[in-house]
Amino acid sequence: GAVVSQHPSRVICKSGTSVKIECRSLDFQATTMFWYRQFPKQSLMLMATSNEGSKATYEQGVEKDKFLINHASLTLSTLTVTSAHPEDSSFYICSSPSGGTQETQYFGPGTRLLVL
């Protein structure tokens, strides 16, 4: 099946720094990429939807100036957490739909972010 890679898998950073997370589709064109966040013992919550070549759409309560999303090509979408704070510590995960009538979503392996 299709594969989505995600890097880094883990990152520890100091408060105030920025962290970039990359998701790449390895064998298909990811026109759309969903970015989710999962806090401990919570559900995956959609943060934003990125579409190649256009601006991302953000869910209510997600600051677009803090979580910068770029989807410049059909195989790469990035999420940058700017000026990270400890409350941004979470599991960030991307997914892309397969398209077609038999809907499948391909997930990246996730990035665990810890902000000190």
Place this chain on the structure above:
Amino acid sequence: RKEVEQDPGPFNVPEGATVAFNCTYSNSASQSFFWYRQDCRKEPKLLMSVYSSGNEDGRFTAQLNRASQYISLLIRDSKLSDSATYLCVVNHQAGTALIFGKGTTLSVSS
């Protein structure tokens, strides 16, 4: 109220037991339904899609009741390797984001 509600558990069962998970969803316009499995610190993996007619995959049986907006998962003959969090997931439309429940934790012991 959350759009997808699940009993978080944990469900602690011995090997060989049968265990059932339930889930309700609030949006009657939801079109697709799934059970995903998530292991600790990993991405969710599709376990099975859920259809109104009910569907079975080996030891796993899923059922959807659209009238009551209720989804179930039955696991028979539990194995140690079934220990994980099971996520009830709905989708409003193909190509849109999935909506996840909090998950139900299953722990199978020998």
